[in-house]
Amino acid sequence: MNEKVLLVEDEASIRRFTKIVLKKHGFNVLEADSGEAGLDIVNQESPLVVLLDVMLPGINGFEVCKKIRETNPNIGIIMLTARSQDKDKIEGLNHGADDYLVKPFNPLELSARIQSLLRRMDSKSKSNNLISGPFKIDLDAKLVSKDNLQLNLTPKEFLLLKILIENKNKVLNRSELLDLVWGYNYIGDPKIVDVNVRRLRSKLEKNPSEPDYVETIWGMGYIWKEN
Missing domain, CATH: 3.40.50.2300 (Response regulator)
Structure with a gap:
């Protein structure tokens, strides 16, 4: 103790x-x-x-x-x-x-x-916090940091990251992410998920074209890999 x-x-x-x-x-x-x-x-x-x-x-x-x-x-x-x-x-x-x-x-x-x-x-x-690898999410302040450096995420990017980390090592398809981030009544283009994943990768990943964290499982969806 x-x-x-x-x-x-x-x-x-x-x-x-x-x-x-x-x-x-x-x-x-x-x-x-x-x-x-x-x-x-x-x-x-x-x-x-x-x-x-x-x-x-x-x-x-x-x-x-x-x-x-x-x-x-x-x-x-x-x-x-x-x-x-x-x-x-x-x-x-x-x-x-x-x-x-x-x-x-x-x-x-x-x-x-x-x-x-x-x-x-x-x-x-x-x-009040989610920790995954170098990332820390302050759920109260709605802030994200990587290696103690704060990242500038939009509200939707923040929510998308939170949901991915909460379901780490589990594949979430586009429909599931659309419902969880944009709501069940969202009637816009479902490809908004892919757009926001790309934006999120550009802020999280060292090399967004070869992501270490937000990975695509072709034909299934996206997965957060904790390294």
């Missing part, structure tokens, strides 16, 4: 106990005794999860949470506090926290919540 978890807690006894428990469960635990110190560690170490006490010297946990979210939207945040009122839980969540645990907490529950949060984060990360 060994994922970095930052514990921002001003009470040394709670930090020591929590660190011991989390290390036993395989986490690499970083420590901070104030909000300012916690923000410095976030910037330097990029932990996957921050365990954040609300009542801190200096800036409080809600403000720390807000500042983390402004610059690190993908970090998981679990608020730890002695407060149990609903308004405090709501305030923490409104500032960007992913979860909330009230002290005193069961250390096994804390470990389970961290693991659950990491699974959700991993699932979200995987679902």
Whole structure:
């Protein structure tokens, strides 16, 4: 496991106990005794999860949470506090926290919540991107890159590439691609598929006339070959 978890807690006894428990469960635990110190560690170490006490010297946990979210939207945040009122839980969540645990907490529950949060984060990360060879498709931003260089695709070319990669090593005929990219009610020339495949190859392939990725299977259709 060994994922970095930052514990921002001003009470040394709670930090020591929590660190011991989390290390036993395989986490690499970083420590901070104030909000300012916690923000410095976030910037330097990029932990996957921050365990954040609300009542801190200096800036409080809600403000720390807000500042983390402004610059690190993908970090998981679990608020730890002695407060149990609903308004405090709501305030923490409104500032960007992913979860909330009230002290005193069961250390096994804390470990389970961290693991659950990491699974959700991993699932979200995987679902928002498609990776194939040198290509990365950001499904949220609708961007495609090859070897970390962004490609300029039209919306239809983007959708065509997405469908081909999602069905890699499977032959898709012209009719199937027409329905999936242009819609079942499209009444134009079906050769628009071939035109867009050629355009897509010109942007993806090193040698479009001898494609490495978007291959033609004569008499059948097109296939994405993952190299």
